[in-house]
Amino acid sequence: MSKSKVVVITGASSGIGEATAKLLAKDGAKLVLGARRENRLKDIAKSIEKLGGEAAYQSTDVTDDDQVESLAKLAIEKFGRIDVWLNNAGIMPQSILSEKKITDWNNMIDINIKGTLYGIGAAIPYMDKQKSGHIINVSSVAGHTAHQGSAVYSATKFAVRAISESLRQEMVDAKNNVRVTVISPGAINTELLSSVTDPDVKANMEKFYESFGIPVDRVALTIKEAIDMAADAAWNEVIIRPTNQL
Numbered sequence: 001m002s003k004s005k006v007v008v009i010t011g012a013s014s015g016i017g018e019a020t021a022k023l024l025a026k027d028g029a030k031l032v033l034g035a036r037r038e039n040r041l042k043d044i045a046k047s048i049e050k051l052g053g054e055a056a057y058q059s060t061d062v063t064d065d066d067q068v069e070s071l072a073k074l075a076i077e078k079f080g081r082i083d084v085w086l087n088n089a090g091i092m093p094q095s096i097l098s099e100k101k102i103t104d105w106n107n108m109i110d111i112n113i114k115g116t117l118y119g120i121g122a123a124i125p126y127m128d129k130q131k132s133g134h135i136i137n138v139s140s141v142a143g144h145t146a147h148q149g150s151a152v153y154s155a156t157k158f159a160v161r162a163i164s165e166s167l168r169q170e171m172v173d174a175k176n177n178v179r180v181t182v183i184s185p186g187a188i189n190t191e192l193l194s195s196v197t198d199p200d201v202k203a204n205m206e207k208f209y210e211s212f213g214i215p216v217d218r219v220a221l222t223i224k225e226a227i228d229m230a231a232d233a234a235w236n237e238v239i240i241r242p243t244n245q246l
């Protein structure tokens with residue numbers, strides 16, 4: 001159960017991260033929130049406290065390993081352990097390859113892939129000592145298939161799945177009871193489209209999300225259920241797609 005578990009969430013300032021933090025807090029989890037927009041984190045922590053929950057937060061850019069390590073230390077200082085680490089921070093500036101948007105490519109690689117790796121690197125030493133833990137990595141339906149324009153975003157989300165399966169096997173070998181789950185959402189109404197830099201792609205995606213997008217609570221609930229699974233079993237991969245999304 002998520003009750004009284006210490007849960008670290010990256011990208012906790014909006015969307016899936018924020019919704020998951022609030023849902024878990026209602027169930028008694030202790031939250032440690034990281035993202036770049038500290039004001040947002042402060043407001044979310046306050047609303048969690050109003051619900052009777054406990055939350056710590058720290059401005060964290062997941063492209064900086066020192067900042068990610070520092071988020072893990074905050075969890076240990078405040079709550080003494082890390083039960084769940086949710087690698088959720090991500091951006092999706094899709095575009096066709098021939099536009100050669102190198103800054104977008106690099107940002108996706110740095111945030112979606114390296115940010116996930118830094119989160120794993122920060123959490124595992126503590127989980128190893130505890131002989132328990134749960135790493136949850138957010139991939140995407142785009143991590144199962146690619147289409148024109150999704151090349152680099154899909155590549156980063158395929159990478160998240162590859163990293164997760166390799167980590168899962170490593171954890172089994174280490175006999176440390178660390179579970180690994182990949183959550184792959186479809187179209188969920190969040191602020192994610194604000195990271196799209198190509199105006200035509202953005203307009204098309206807005207139409208797509210208007211037609212198919214579903215509320216973010218659906219993903220938060222999926223993550224909570226993965227956490228609530230009995231400790232001797234794990235949902236290793238979950239796709240949560242709107243019923244009407246192609």
Ligand code: NDP
Pocket residue numbers: 010011012013014015016017034035036037038040060061062063088089090091092111138139140141184185186187188189190191192193
């Ligand atoms: P949001 O844009 O609402 O949330 C993204 C979060 O990532 C924000 O909290 C943002 O916080 C954080 N973030 C971005 N860059 C960094 C960074 N460098 N360091 C730390 N945090 C960062 O979108 P979602 O909630 O939808 O996205 C969450 C995850 O879900 C992403 O990995 C995304 O790829 C994935 N996903 C979303 C889908 C959807 O349809 N919405 C579908 C499939 C997957 P801040 O700017 O404050 O740093």
